[in-house]
Amino acid sequence: MFAVDGSCSLMPISRTDLADYNYFLAIARHRNFRRAGLDLGVSASALSHALKGLETRLGIRLLNRTNRSVTLTAAGEELQAAISVPFDQIEQAVDRLNRFRDAPTGRIRINVPSDAASLLIGPVLPAFVARYPDVELDVAVSNHLVDVTDGGFDAGIRYGGTVPEDMIAQRLSAEIRWIVVGSVVYLERYRAPAHPDDLATHRCLRFRIGDDSVYRWEFERGDEEIAVAVPGSLTFDDSRAILEALIGGAGLMYAPEPLVAPLLASGAIRQVLDEWAASGPGFYAYYSSRRQLPTGLRLLIDLVRELKPLGL
Template sequence: MSTGRGDLPDLSYFLVIARHLSFARAAVELRVTASALSHSMKALEARLGVRLLHRTNRSVTLTAAGEQLRDSISDPLRAIDGAIEALNRFRDAPAGRIRLNVVVDAARLLLAPVLPGFVELYPDIEVDVVASNRLVDVVGEGFDAGIRYGGTVPEDMIALRLSRDIRWVVAAAPAYLERFGTPGHPRELAQHRCVRLRQGAGRIYHWEFERGDEELAIDVPGALTIDDTDLGLTLARGGAGLMYGPEPVFAGALAEGSLRLVLEDWAAVGGGYHLYYSSRRQVPTALRLLADHIRERRPLG
């Protein structure tokens, strides 16, 4: 068995594969090919003289030796990463790469307005954004942080507010309202056509309303179900039905008159967008700088 400092890159690769249990997903995070990862792991196993991974066409699992190696090297390699990250304060220009898992609307409303200015300020920082409405384990899937609505942030995470609270409203095209009328109470939605929303976990979202002390959650009817805001806006503009969502999503359509708000006195208010990350990991300098940049630019107030 021959090992040495040259094994460090392969050991780092091994930890990412062990976390994802997938060469393909690990390759995406590491920005190498799955084939290159496979060759690296075979070479590492040959040098160590033990098999670390069981591979089939459909799955990757750790051997007993692989589990022991993962448990033994996770903390030391994390400490090395932290030590290298700490050197950022001595650089003339901060550098690094941050991976974010972001709810889709936040990517468009919160990140898109500020990222051009951020990369102009910090050209040596790379930002990798995965926009998804599916709630993921950001630590387990190799992200530095996530951005979600305040009420959906996992409780064991540190959360940093990035925007004001957000009103959730209902909008429709003028042509739809002329044809079918304007609902005056959320329960009247039962007689309307609605564009239903599917949450990241696959559950159909019940539209939430509040007025004074009264709170309602309505399972609205509708022949159309979506999980994409841009598609919903196109459908609503075309008169397909009433649409529910965060008020900033509708700003452009409301300004141009292609949509109007209804049931405004029943608008529910939810927690704004929050950045969240694990308390067990050192916060990368690049992530802190991005959070500061968003809070300074205040794209949503």
């Protein structure tokens, strides 16, 4: 701090100040007290109280808060720019200490779609917990496309074709085959389609993807490629919900083959349009190129690549 006469008078920063600056950075990153609290493992009310205390001690308003939004004041933007790098460096230094421990520690947050949660991450979690019991893993399951950096996540997992170009990506699975299936009940009631164009006369279970658009079913046969905007009165944003409608005979489903493999094996559903099945990019982990890869995240990626629940 500078004294009135212009000389430099240093005021020590207390542990409370350091904690509150960290809270401020989380709030500034998320622009939401509840999400920042989830990131830090504290309540939104505790964050609000800490932020008010910091603003009182500084004598400056850092945030503009309403019932609907949280924005930074000019002073808040300047503070965020000034202290973000030092706090990132501290976090990275602490994480590097993991190599001196008998067992890694830390907390990582990842954002994954429901298919990846059940087919890719779920199968490796027992082994991950057994090997790294002191690493805390927070998995947010969402089929909406999110900015993992702004959302406070260490990484995301998505199908290869949807990974943001400015991110580092690591492949976690082999290509995935996409097929059309229907229940025995449905296919006894309606003639199975022989060509993708025949879907125009069928009931189809449609899927809304991460950007809120309805997915067009894609087909390949030799050099032919077709994308069909299928009809249907039922639209979902979660493939697990579609399965219930599929089994009940509500319509045909366009699905990643690993998701419906158990139902195919049991005979509850059948594949149609076999020769038109298409393959697409598998799952990739992606994370910011601007930050060091946390130890826990590296260990999780390595384990998925080791166990290969969806091939590689």
